[in-house]
Amino acid sequence: MHPVATDGPIITVEDAGISFSTGKRHRSAREFLFTGSRGQQVRQFWALRDVSFEVDAGETIGVVGANGQGKSTLLKLIAGVLLPDRGRVDVRGGVAPLIEITGGFVGDLSVRENIRLTAGLHGMTRAEIDARFDEIVDFAEIEDFLDAPYKHLSSGMKVRVAFAVVSRLEEPILLVDEVLAVGDAAFRKKCYARIEEMTRGGTTLFVVSHNEADLRRFCGRGIYLAKGGLVFDGPMEEALERYGSDSGLLR
Amino acid sequence: MFRLLVVRDLKVRYAGSALGWLWSVLDPLLMAAVYWFVFTVVLDQSLGLSPYIVFLLAALLPWTWFNGAVTDTARALRVDEKLVRSTNVHREVWVLRLVASKGIEYLCSLPVLALFAVLYQAELHWQVVLLPLAFVLQCTLLAGIGLLLAPLVVLVRDLERVVRIVLRLWFYVTPVIYGSVDIPEAYQAVFALNPLTGIFSLYRGTFFPGEVDWALVGISAVESLAVLLIGWAVFARLERTVLKEI
DSSP: OOOOOOSSOSEEEEEEEEEEEOSOSSOOHHIIIIIOTTSSOOOEEEEEEEEEEEEOTTOEEEEEOSTTSSHHHHHHHHHTSSOOSEEEEEEOSOEEEESSGGGGOOTTSBHHHHHHHHHHHTTOOHHHHHHHHHHHHHHHTOGGGTTSBGGGSOHHHHHHHHHHHHTTSOOSEEEEESGGGSSOHHHHHHHHHHHHHHHHTTOEEEEEOSOHHHHHHHOSEEEEEETTEEEEEEEHHHHHHHHHHHHHHHO | OHHHHHHHHHHHHHTTOSSGGGHHHHHHHHHHHHHHIIIIIIOOOOOSOSSHHHHHHHHHHHHHHHHHHHHHHHTHHHHTHHHHHHOOSOTHHHHHHHHHHHHHHHHHHHHHHHHHHHHTTOOOOGGGGGHHHHHHHHHHHHHHHHHHHHHHHHHSTTHHHHHHHHHHHHHHTSSSSSOGGGSOGGGHHHHHTSHHHHHHHHHHHTTOGGGOOHHHHHHHHHHHHHHHHHHHHHHHHHHHHHHHHO
């Protein structure tokens, strides 16, 4: 495990906000030149607004809320792949993000090369990769395909390789965004066991999921987001109740 | 991290091809052969200095690097959007690593220049020690252009096409197939503003010491540094917006 400062929270989110424009995604030069799209009102939509909380090392947190309420955006802010427009998000220590996990893989390269590259991109040193390579291959059950191009793997296999690599990063913080839904039952069981092993070892866990059973199993603390704001922050069970009753009302 | 990405680029480039790494030498060699055929066998022209093929390649190989790096860095964030979206590294790395990997390909193509220099018995001058300076200047310029274009292309996709056209024009306003001596007096001031003019004069100095023009090199150095600073500032300013768009 990489060294972490032991005093103070490991994640600090303070008045964090991020806005997206809801207009057309890509401004074309034609519009820009001829219709002067600069003058057009670009509507802003705050995916997250005034969100504040702190997380101590070793906490396990589940994020709940309906679709489009800012859950994944929050995870991306913590992963550092989005930057807040307001406030700040401080993360002390490395993050192993199980977000878009197959994104970094290159179809034309072999599985072996991909494992090394992705592990390196997420900050593993060469020596660490050497030491953990066999473990990763075992976990993904991919021995027979090591020299095949990554693109020839089935989609289930791809996710297995990706999960195996990211879950072996040994970072103090693990982010999980819905990936538990993929893979067959046997592999899912392995993933669960691996995540539990990590949280027992002191890893701070952040999970976004719609599966209440998963959330109850892994998370002690729940964060409930609605319309980009933090509605509730407390025990997981209560967060689920609040979310349940709110969405019950809506129906 | 940086090295890892450069190696990845080179691996991806040659993945699945039968000859693999050989292409990094073979490609410029075949290109040189075509230019040799066109400019010394077919066309009887009076441009540049003799031996013309050496004169041409001394600037054409760095131009190939320049052309490839600008094209690729402009699309850097767009093409690798999945990677950018899933890994938290200094975002500048996505651009800079392409300048480096294309630069390595340029270095791999130098034996081709050496081969023609030997065949045509071109004399090597002390100005060969200026090559690293030219290399560093070109890296600086490319890093600046890349950092400037990569985020802009994400926001205004049409720019990618514009870049390709501009590069085509840029090739003809840069002393590559001709030398600085061929530029009419009246236009010399305009050509001096092209940062590549000074940089390429350094490359050519190896075999044609008279080409090195320190005034031009000075202009290139100042411009390259300015472009780098502008590129860096633009990149930092647009980073937030770009991350939302990809």
